[in-house]
Amino acid sequence: MAKKNFIPIFNPSLFKSILIEENDEQLLDKMIINDFFIHNLSQDVVSLKLPLPPHRKTVHDFVLITKGKMVRSLGIERFEIDSGSAFFAPAGSITTTEYMSDDIDGYFCHFSDDFLAMGNNQLNTHSHTDLFDNLKYPLQEVPLSGMETILFLLNRILDIYKHTNNLNLIRKYLITLFAEYESFCIKEEARQDSLTRKFQELVIKNFKNVHAIATYAEMLNVSPNHLNKHIKANTGNTASHFLREHLVLESKVLLYQTGLSIKEISMDLGFKDVSYFGRFFKINTGYSPSGFKKRID
Numbered sequence: 001m002a003k004k005n006f007i008p009i010f011n012p013s014l015f016k017s018i019l020i021e022e023n024d025e026q027l028l029d030k031m032i033i034n035d036f037f038i039h040n041l042s043q044d045v046v047s048l049k050l051p052l053p054p055h056r057k058t059v060h061d062f063v064l065i066t067k068g069k070m071v072r073s074l075g076i077e078r079f080e081i082d083s084g085s086a087f088f089a090p091a092g093s094i095t096t097t098e099y100m101s102d103d104i105d106g107y108f109c110h111f112s113d114d115f116l117a118m119g120n121n122q123l124n125t126h127s128h129t130d131l132f133d134n135l136k137y138p139l140q141e142v143p144l145s146g147m148e149t150i151l152f153l154l155n156r157i158l159d160i161y162k163h164t165n166n167l168n169l170i171r172k173y174l175i176t177l178f179a180e181y182e183s184f185c186i187k188e189e190a191r192q193d194s195l196t197r198k199f200q201e202l203v204i205k206n207f208k209n210v211h212a213i214a215t216y217a218e219m220l221n222v223s224p225n226h227l228n229k230h231i232k233a234n235t236g237n238t239a240s241h242f243l244r245e246h247l248v249l250e251s252k253v254l255l256y257q258t259g260l261s262i263k264e265i266s267m268d269l270g271f272k273d274v275s276y277f278g279r280f281f282k283i284n285t286g287y288s289p290s291g292f293k294k295r296i297d
Contacts, residue, residue, distance in 0.1 A: 007094060007253050008055040012037060012110060015057065022047035032167060035059070035118075036174075038109035038158050041100075042067070046108075051098040054253045059110040061089040064142065064154060068104035072097050075204065075249060079139045084147070086140045086181070093204075094253060107154040111174060118171065146184055153177040195220065196234045199227065200242060207246045208270050213239050248284045251277075255293050262289045 012033045016023065024045040028037070039046050054073075063070065063081060070081040073096045074089050081087045089095045091112070142150060157173045160166055202216055210216065216239065217224040231239040247269060254265045263274045271277035281289050 007250075007258070008053070009058065010055050011058045015055075019049050019052055020046060021049050027162070030161075032115075035112045035115035036110070036161075036167070036170065038107065038154070038161050040106075040158060041065075041108060042103075042105040048097060048100070050100065052096045054094050054096050054256075056092055056094060057089070057110070058091055059112045060091050061087070061095070061108070061110050063087040063106065063108050064150060065104070065106040066147075066151070067106065068101035069099070070097065070101075070104060071099040074138050075246065077138070081139060084142055084144075086142050086150075088138055088140070094249065107158070109154070109157070109174075115167075116171060116175065118167065140181075140184055142181075142184060146180065149180050150177065153180065193230075193234055195222070195227075195230055199231060199239060203243050203246055207243055208250070208268065211243070211247075211270060213243065216243075244284055248281070251281055251289070252285070252292070255289060262293075265289070 010018065016028055016033070020028070022045055024039075027039055027044055028046070030037075063072075064086045065081050065083055067083050069083075070087070072079050072081060072087060072089070074093055075095075078098075079087060153173055153176060157170055157177070160170050160173070198220060199216060202210075202219055206216075213227065214224045217227040220227065222230075228239050231237070231242065235242070250269060251265065254260055254268065255262075258265075260268065262278070266272075266274040266277035269277065271280065278289055281287070281292070285292060287295065
């Protein structure tokens with residue numbers, strides 16, 4: 001059977017059917033699962049087929065760990081989520097879960113933009129994008145001063161989810177949760193200046209179609225030289241390095257997860273010349289695209 005043509009995109013129902021091997025049906029069979037879900041990592045039965053393959057999800061993920069450890073990736077980065085930490089993965093990003101310790105405890109929830117907007121005409125697409133402006137840094141340590149409040153809200157949301165159908169109340173608590181969480185994330189945002197963050201966001205959205213740093217500089221109203229120096233000073237790597245890393249990651253996932261030809265992958269990633277794509281891939285990985293495919297088959 002031929003592999004799927006692109007990085008798998010899983011809505012929660014499909015994710016459940018493919019990547020969950022054991023579960024509490026009372027939790028996972030709710031009609032709202034494609035828009036909202038929450039469970040306690042130690043008390044509720046949701047067993048994943050780890051390690052998960054790289055995939056995209058149609059919902060945002062939020063994880064809070066109070067005991068044990070989880071290892072997840074997001075794009076080109078790998079994160080070890082320990083006790084006292086939270087992790088946020090936006091919808092549409094490439095993600096995997098590699099590992100969860102046996103003593104894991106905490107909460108996992110996912111939610112869609114549509115769920116947040118349901119029944120609230122004042123919360124439009126723009127405003128609930130703004131709601132997550134301070135969640136751009138995926139891994140966040142939750143201070144002891146705020147942990148009690150965050151746990152109370154998650155526990156309250158879980159209780160409502162399990163025992164009632166009051167989706168409007170869940171939504172209000174969820175928005176309150178992120179309003180509280182925002183105060184911790186603002187401190188993390190201070191680590192990274194606005195220009196660096198905006199550049200990285202532009203790359204994540206446009207890397208398939210825009211390969212020129214000069215174009216990103218134009219989008220940001222700065223010179224290419226200023227952008228490169230600024231990114232290098234603030235991250236330790238050049239702007240071109242960040243762009244290349246995203247192209248390499250997407251290339252590897254497409255080669256590994258799909259039945260696309262090397263030419264089709266080249267076109268999908270914005271390389272009009274397949275031979276140029278081959279040179280780019282070998283310079284950055286040490287393998288030709290065909291050699292990489294043979295290595296993983």
